[in-house]
Amino acid sequence: MSGRFLSIGECMVELSQAGAGLLRKGFAGDTLNTAWYARACLPADWSVEYFTALGDDAMSDEMIAFFKEADIGTEFIGRIKGKAPGLYMISLKDGERSFSYWRDNSAARQLAADAELLREAIEACDVIYFSGITLAILSRNDADTLLAEVRRAKAAGKLVAFDPNIRPRLWSSYDVMHATISEGARAASLVLPSFDDEAVHFGDVSISATIKRYRTLGASDVVVKNGAEGATLSFDGVESFVAAEKVEQVVDTTSAGDSFNGAFLAHYLETKDAPGAAAFAAKVAARVVSEHGALVAREKLGLTTS
Ligand code: ADP
Numbered sequence: 455m456s457g458r459f460l461s462i463g464e465c466m467v468e469l470s471q472a473g474a475g476l477l478r479k480g481f482a483g484d485t486l487n488t489a490w491y492a493r494a495c496l497p498a499d500w501s502v503e504y505f506t507a508l509g510d511d512a513m514s515d516e517m518i519a520f521f522k523e524a525d526i527g528t529e530f531i532g533r534i535k536g537k538a539p540g541l542y543m544i545s546l547k548d549g550e551r552s553f554s555y556w557r558d559n560s561a562a563r564q565l566a567a568d569a570e571l572l573r574e575a576i577e578a579c580d581v582i583y584f585s586g587i588t589l590a591i592l593s594r595n596d597a598d599t600l601l602a603e604v605r606r607a608k609a610a611g612k613l614v615a616f617d618p619n620i621r622p623r624l625w626s627s628y629d630v631m632h633a634t635i636s637e638g639a640r641a642a643s644l645v646l647p648s649f650d651d652e653a654v655h656f657g658d659v660s661i662s663a664t665i666k667r668y669r670t671l672g673a674s675d676v677v678v679k680n681g682a683e684g685a686t687l688s689f690d691g692v693e694s695f696v697a698a699e700k701v702e703q704v705v706d707t708t709s710a711g712d713s714f715n716g717a718f719l720a721h722y723l724e725t726k727d728a729p730g731a732a733a734f735a736a737k738v739a740a741r742v743v744s745e746h747g748a749l750v751a752r753e754k755l756g757l758t759t760s
Contacts, residue, residue, distance in 0.1 A: 455724065456499035460530070460579035461489035462572075462600070463588040464506055464562035465521075466540040466555075467513055468748070477543070481520050482748040484587050484619050487709045489526050491716025491738060492583075494752040497724065503527035505575050507565040509537030514561065530575035532568045537561035557591070566596035569603075576603050581723060583715070585617045586635045590624035597634060604641045613723070616642035616673070617715055620651040632656070636671055645673040646715050649680040661686045665693070677718060677732060679711055685736065689728040696732035699740035709748035714739040 463485025472478035486504060493502040504526050508514035510533055517539055521528050540557030557563075565588075566572055576582055582604055589597050608614045618635045625631035632655075639645045645668040649661055658664040661678045665688045668676045676688045684697040717738035721731035741755050 456497075457501075457580035457723065458578060459489070459492050459496065459500060459502045459581045459719070459723075460505055460575055460583065461485045461492070461502070462505040462565070462575075462582065462584040464540060464557070464560065464565070464591055465504070465517060466542050466557060466560070467517070469541065469543040470747075471544070471546055480747065480749070481517055482709070484585050484617070484712050485583065486526075487712035487748050488583055488585075488617075488716040488719075490524060490749050491713040491742075491755075492720050493525055493716075494755055495717045495720030495734075495738065495757065500720075500723070501527055503530055503575065503579060505530045505565065505572070507532045507534055507537070507561045507563075507567070508539055509533065509561040510535050511538045513539055530571060530578075532565070532571055534561045534564055537564070560591075563591050563593075564596070566592055566600040569599050572599065572603050573606075576607050579612075581613045581615070581719065582607050583615045583617075583719065584638070585619040586631075586638060587619045587621055587624065589634050589638050590621060590631070601637055601641050608641060608643055613644060613719075614642045615644040615646060615715070615719060617646045617648075617711065618651065619648075619711070620655045622655065628655075639668050639673050640671045642673050644675040644677070646677045646679065646711075646718070648711050649678050649683075652678070675728070677728075679714055681707075681710070685714070685732050687728050687732055694729045694732075696729055696736060699736050701740050701744055704743050706746045707743050709750075710739050710743050712748070713742040713750070 465483040465486035468480040468482045469477045540560030542555045545552050616638045652658045652664045665676045678686045682698050687694045714735040718731045718735035721734040742750050
């Protein structure tokens, strides 16, 4: 089977420490990370497209070149005059990482403002992926546009996958966050939450409670990730559990969930075997947490198939 995978969201410039007074520049963001791992794990007859908005500055050009180099499609990326990508910096103090963000005014905030381009992209693709962060950065009006388009895709029978990726700091209030994330889940056919976030922010007392809540909203399938504890799946109402892989030394958990999602979807699209896809995704995510950075090179993921 071949097809087109579309990931919708924001990629930022990432600055991390590279020695005294030196910063290393990279590019990352939850939905881009998932696109990266989907690309790494899908066969070559699948294309992986990224939908976002960028500006007309040099950094936007560099980001486009980076996507192309990674074989991630840029056909549906709008460019906004006078805008630039968002940026974040990772600081390390006593082994603890902290993040500073400059994203309030990023081009990606307007990614759904071009409703025609959004519709064109979603219509052209077979699988749609977006997250709670994608919804959080949009104006109410643009979030409604995006939600309406993904609902159309779901109604047309496409796989629409949503990771709530709960980041309270990005939302104006808890009420808005709860309501909009629930709308995102309702618009999706598959929801991929992380249990620790759901327990803290939605008050779920168990993984079953998370599954039940998202199924009640209308997502037929749910995969609840739970770090080193493994993942619990509910597909067509049938529950199963898939253990995480043992990791010798956890180096950097950035992108664990994003890589799991990309690998899961890639394997699932090819096999329709959800537990098999979760076992594969656990292997990929274990490699990712064993390496530095959000985007681990394909060669280091231990993939055997092309
Ligand atoms: P998120 O990054 O969204 O919080 P999780 O922490 O639940 O997501 O991790 C996603 C997946 O990554 C898990 O389901 C598991 O397969 C893998 N993973 C994360 N942390 C570990 C770990 N310490 N050891 C082994 N696997 C891990």
